[in-house]
Amino acid sequence: MNKTLQKNLDYKKFVVDSKLQYFKPHAGKIEKTFAEEISFSLNRKSKFISPKFFYDKKGSDLFETICTLPEYYPTRTEIQILKNLQNDLPSFIDESFRLVELGSGASVKTRLILDVFTKLQSNTEYFPIDISEILTESSEQLLQDYNSLHITGIIDTYEGGLEFLKNYDDKKNLILFLGSSFGNFSPVNGKNFLEKINSTMKSGDLFLIGLDLVKDSKILESAYNDSQGITAKFNLNVLSRINDELDADFDLNNFSHHSIYNKEDQRIEMYLKSLVNQSVIISKSNLSLNLEKNELIHTEYSHKYTLDQIKILLESVGFKIEHVWLDDQTHFSLTLVSKN
The missing domain is CATH 3.40.50.150 (Vaccinia Virus protein VP39)
Known part of the structure; x- marks a missing residue:
């Protein structure tokens, strides 16, 4: 080298x-790098998590399962x-x-x-x-x-x-x-x-x-919102990763998977939706996070x-x-x- x-x-x-x-x-x-990026992306008015953080070991395994789904x-x-x-x-x-x-x-x-x-x-x-x-x-x-x-x-x-x-x-x-x-x-x-x-x-x-x-939008939406809920588990797993690696206290039961096709922008939009008003501490990012009910955390675009x-x-x-x-x-x- x-x-x-x-x-x-x-x-x-x-x-x-x-x-x-x-x-x-x-x-x-x-x-x-992970701590710094999460601190930046979740400390904004429009909160987001980069999709590259989906792929820890469990996330990668879940994605391999997604690839076999009929939808x-x-x-x-x-x-x-x-x-x-x-x-x-x-x-x-x-x-x-x-x-x-x-x-x-x-x-x-x-x-x-x-x-x-x-x-x-x-x-x-x-x-x-x-x-x-x-x-x-x-x-x-x-x-x-x-x-x-x-x-x-x-x-x-x-x-x-x-x-x-x-x-x-x-x-x-x-x-x-x-x-x-x-x-x-x-x-x-x-x-x-x-x-x-x-x-x-x-x-x-x-x-x-x-x-x-x-x-066709029906083909696209079903591909990212499968009937077995594997994509939902994949999306929510990024919160588990933040819990494990950055010492956070996300309660996954307080979130749901939310996916839509935006026809105008030609993209699938994937989010984590907060089901309640809640507060989360992410210790290694020095972040105290407040989320309102129905507030969205953007996790992925998939442009077509x-x-x-x-x-x-x-x-x-x-x-x-x-x-x-x-x-x-x-x-x-x-x-x-x-x-x-």
């Missing part, structure tokens, strides 16, 4: 064996698209590419891309970037299934992982950002994030992004796009569109771009 980079980054290196290593910011850094179309739709693009991908990559993934989670969809890489390459490098510890578990499972795989995991935010990747070496990267996670960004932050990815990429690098498309909007957005930040894959019902898209 670049010595200057290693010196400047507050990471600890863990070597599991010759095929698996990972880097993680020191625990104090993570806790401080939640994005995962199964994207998997079908990935199966279809397996035949096309070898015309874009070769032996010289490494696979990088933002938000790898349990790496279920990753396998469909790794299958392509391992057929093309005698040794395959995979760099998963995920804020959750699930990264280490999924990596160990992948190594059992792929003999030629070498994994360097980065347990950090996307931005932190991208900064880590920048100047790491000269190898070409295919960066994956699957699922509909990009939709969580506001339009301004989303554009900034795409610019960040573009600035990280070298000439020859590729970026494959999943984007959910505008469709038209194909024209996707083209305009990606080209506006300096990407060249190489290929777009869609499902038969045009519910979801995967777009491959290069640095223009």
Whole structure:
């Protein structure tokens, strides 16, 4: 690794064996960041919690369950698209590419891309970037299934992982950002994030992004408000995480999951609704929080796009569109771009 980079980054290196290593910011850094962000976001008139904090171990497990629900179309739709693009991908990559993934989670969809890489390459490098510890578990499972795989995991935010990747070496990267996670960004932050990815990429690098498309509002609303209540548990779990990690006293029985589709802004809006007038102490954020009955804490946006909007957005930040894959019902898209 670049010595200057290693010196400047507050990471600890863990070597599991010759095929698996990972880097993680020191625990104090993570806790401080979490405490500071919660203090800022809940101390505003319009309170919010960043969706990146959903994904502790329990939150990640709940999300994996959500992905299997009958109402939640994005995962199964994207998997079908990935199966279809397996035949096309070898015309874009070769032996010289490494696979990088933002938000790898349990790496279920990753396998469909790794299958392509391992057929093309005698040794395959995979760099998963995920804020959750699930990264280490999924990596160990992948190594059992792929003999030629070498994994360097980065347990950090996307931005932190991208900064880590920048100047790491000269190898070409295919960066994956699957699922509909990009939709969580506001339009301004989303554009900034795409610019960040573009600035990280070298000439020859590729970026494959999943984007959910505008469709019937009934399909969208049921996907984020499932009949089994798993999405509600996932949403409420972020309060449990704040209780556990920041020494807070949220009573989860005093909150409910609230999700709507805002047609004008083309987005699902997810909130935690306070069911009573209540006060909450978050000790490590030095915050005393007062909530009124029916007050909302915003936890997630999931923006939906038209194909024209996707083209305009990606080209506006300096990407060249190489290929777009869609499902038969045009519910979801995967777009491959290069640095223009």
